[in-house]
Amino acid sequence: DAKTTQPPSMDCAEGRAANLPCNHSTISGNEYVYWYRQIHSQGPQYIIHGLKNNETNEMASLIITEDRKSSTLILPHATLRDTAVYYCIVRVASGSRLTFGEGTQLTVNP
Amino acid sequence: GAVVSQHPSWVICKSGTSVKIECRSLDFQATTMFWYRQFPKQSLMLMATSNEGSKATYEQGVEKDKFLINHASLTLSTLTVTSAHPEDSSFYICSARDHQGWYDTEAFFGQGTRLTVV
Numbered sequence: 001d002a003k004t005t006q007p008p009s010m011d012c013a014e015g016r017a018a019n020l021p022c023n024h025s026t027i028s029g030n031e032y033v034y035w036y037r038q039i040h041s042q043g044p045q046y047i048i049h050g051l052k053n054n055e056t057n058e059m060a061s062l063i064i065t066e067d068r069k070s071s072t073l074i075l076p077h078a079t080l081r082d083t084a085v086y087y088c089i090v091r092v093a094s095g096s097r098l099t100f101g102e103g104t105q106l107t108v109n110p
Numbered sequence: 111g112a113v114v115s116q117h118p119s120w121v122i123c124k125s126g127t128s129v130k131i132e133c134r135s136l137d138f139q140a141t142t143m144f145w146y147r148q149f150p151k152q153s154l155m156l157m158a159t160s161n162e163g164s165k166a167t168y169e170q171g172v173e174k175d176k177f178l179i180n181h182a183s184l185t186l187s188t189l190t191v192t193s194a195h196p197e198d199s200s201f202y203i204c205s206a207r208d209h210q211g212w213y214d215t216e217a218f219f220g221q222g223t224r225l226t227v228v
Contacts, residue, residue, distance in 0.1 A: 043114075046216050046217070097159065100146075
């Protein structure tokens, strides 16, 4: 699975959009971009995934660049409960493993 | 999303004893289950992958005789930490997917089990 690079930490004001970047320059054509988050002392929570089109669900939006070498997870109106470590993971859809990097610690401030 | 339940949420055991952690998929059949370990301020590290009815595949450096994994049914996998030592104290997390041929779900995670060996 391709390696991803994320900033170690980010801050966001409550109510504002949080934009979390991820670089995956070695992504292959059959690899998807997945986003998970982990709130302190809990198991990771699935957020969203995509292949090449932008995706949106009730939690977030995923914007993937045309060359697919980077993506951005957008939380449109961040709340204090969105404070967590966010992991960007690239893998083949039928692949069995999820390899977690260090992720981005997002802190939403009041 | 689908629900994966782990039990217990936390456990304290004496050094040298064994501890069993259960992972259940509550509303789907998990053909594949994964076990992770997470030390404080670190990311999740995959320990092993198990498919229902077959032996688990362990990651390099993980002792299969120490961390026994059983995936005997499509809804239950267990991880037994044998002869636990203080250095085994960690946060253990399971995840599960339904993967059958063309159909594949994203992985869903349990809430984790905090193991403390004293």
